[in-house]
Amino acid sequence: MLLPFVFHLANAQGLTSGFYNLSCPSAENLVKTMTEKFVAHAPNFAPSLLRLHFHDCFVRGCDASVLLNSTSNNTAEKDASPNLTLRGFQIIDAIKSALEKQCPGVVSCADILALVARDAVTAIGGPTWPVLTGRRDGNKSLDKDALTGLPRTDMNITQLKEKFASVGLSVKDLAVLSGGHTIGVSHCRSFGARLYNFNGTNDTDPSLHPSYVANLKKQCLPADLTSIVEMDPGSFRTFDTHYYSVVSKREGMFTSDGALLTDSTTSAYVQAQVSPQSSTFLTDFGQSMMNMGKIGVLTGTSGTIRKQCAIIN
Template sequence: MKSMANSKLFSVLFIQLTLVLVLLDLANAQGLKLGFYSSSCPSAEAITKKITTNFISHTPSFAPKLLRMHFHDCFVRGCEASVLLNSTTNNQAEKAAIPNLSLNGFQIIDAVKAALEKKCPGVVSCADILALVARDAVSVIKGPFWPVPTGRRDGRISLASEVLTNLPFPTFNMTQLKSSFASKGLNVKDLVVLSGGHTIGISHCPSFTNRLYNFTGKGDTDPTMDQNYIAQLKKKCKPGDTTTIVEMDPGSSKIFDTDYYTVVSKRRGLFQSDAALLTDNTTNAYVQLQKTPKGSTFLKDFADSMVKMGQIGVLTGNSGEIRKICSRIN
């Protein structure tokens, strides 16, 4: 009996050890690992968190902007900070592409980088800073916290021409969305989960006014959008308005919660890409499941998908460089 008990205990311990090794393997995917700077710059993550917390505490609206910046970076060339580079005389960088003209929060990345260069010169990459800042910013507004394996290096190329062919657009239908996410190694669950990032933040009218005034080119509205919501949006966004901003999650745009899925289920998602989530069995089922906070898995799922997204196309080892200033190559 004792031998059998020992055998069962060994089996349990073996399974637990196997799970630990699998998790470590995932964390080390593509050369990234948790605590990458534990020896080379032990205070790197603490410094990043302190500066980010200071900015977000004063201006919480930066949180969705930094999350969006991280997303835009990873979907073009991978998570290697190409979105942070400025244009030069001979090159239009990603910043110059239309979808990136509204990106904001670069000063926070620069502040963290300056502090880390002072503490540990030439050690911490801008790509890692962006990944950590996005996580810490969301955490400060009481959103989910996720582990960020580090060890990314910075790319040396940034092309405005690559943005439009890589970023998913707010006008995308489900087929286009699936294709865009799949090309980055993300599945349908990641798609519906990361769309939930629209629970915080705002958008400018041009991103959705085609749904209000000229959906099929005949001066009509989008039939998949709630007509009462269309009437409300028309009061805010007149034809040609490029400056007015609208909450993506009305009444809850400063809180990281499941309300986005409630909004989408009521056909009040702001973008066509939001509405598209109701057209697929898998994504629609997720929307219906998450719209009730009790039993929701959204916060955990979001953390998992962000870890996965943060590993898209990373540069590690001797690839790329560690920029001294995030807006220009060395």
């Protein structure tokens, strides 16, 4: 794991605070203002915008490759099966269009994703954190990279730790970033096997609390592919510590949520966040998002600045 980790750190050195202060002074304020307006109109887009940044950074680094459209001879990341439920592309496009009018060819789509993720979380009352900027955009996007690069919700703790370590993120980052599931919803198809055919047994995942299973089965009938369920029941619109309380009671929606209880480090973190009074999650989340935002970035003369986020110049 050493070489990828060194690679990620070396590239991240090109990121700075206030990268656009001279070249486009209004950039960060414009992104913040527009993001707040979109989220105020449709709060459910906050988790979607956070997820876009996450899905971008774990595949080829934070280079906005997740935004590129497929072409006649290439299927892009956004059309890979794990990304078919991604939303918010039109918001990124609108913000990019506004920036291009003010500062043509200056602000990267990769930086927009990082800024929007932070501003969307803050807009719904979540934490804020410094976003270093200076990322440039990649010109390559392959569906197969998304299939192999993204952490999956059906992964066990060993697989998750390996996936995070491969991009230079720690076990603590894994526990913290999983807390992003405190907001948003998921389709029944994403976890239905845990209810009806866990590991091909035609039975329920025994690690789930029985009452939670019963509740989920009321919302998700067998073979239900379209219904949606709150990931953090009763608190899915609020960015808070409630997710960890849910996980501690064996009511985490995904295998990856429950996996946090099977490792001493991640389990200890979950238990430490259950009490809002002593929780460090909101502060930790900002730091882990900063760590994630440095993965495999293109800076300096690497990459490009796309004129449109969905299309290579």
